[in-house]
Amino acid sequence: MMDGKLWVQFSLYIRLRDSDENGICKCFTCGIRRDYKQMDAGHGIGRQHQSTKYNEQNNNAQCKKCNGFEGGKREVYKVEMDKKYGAGTWDKMEVMSRATCKRGKFEIDIMTEHYRKEVKRLKLEKGLK
Numbered sequence: 001m002m003d004g005k006l007w008v009q010f011s012l013y014i015r016l017r018d019s020d021e022n023g024i025c026k027c028f029t030c031g032i033r034r035d036y037k038q039m040d041a042g043h044g045i046g047r048q049h050q051s052t053k054y055n056e057q058n059n060n061a062q063c064k065k066c067n068g069f070e071g072g073k074r075e076v077y078k079v080e081m082d083k084k085y086g087a088g089t090w091d092k093m094e095v096m097s098r099a100t101c102k103r104g105k106f107e108i109d110i111m112t113e114h115y116r117k118e119v120k121r122l123k124l125e126k127g128l129k
Helices: 002-016 064-069 073-083 089-097 104-126
Strands: 024-026 034-035 040-041 057-061
Touching: 002 040, 002 057, 002 104, 034 089, 040 064, 057 064, 057 104
Parallel strands: none
Antiparallel strands: 024 034, 040 057
16 A cells, blocks of 8 residues: 555544543544554545545544444544534535545655654653653
């Protein structure tokens, strides 16, 4: 997959962004608390939709149970997305998800480097490894 390195950095960024100063994340859909290394970056709109795959609002820390075994808890995710980002956010994300999106190697490399820097910054800010 052409964007594998990007996904690694982006997922790490989302989990760090959503963690507290001790590296603990609260699952977006069930509220359980876990270390950011034990969480997923869960998608509201599935990652097969390229136009929203790397949208920061569409990705939030989720426990492995909700994200993997319970299909992302889409109905709960919708409600939580609108709570966190404002009413109508889910509907806008659904519209965005239908757009055609093709990323070339150059764009993927730029995005990968951006999120690599963000991960480094967040780890430094929070004193995490």
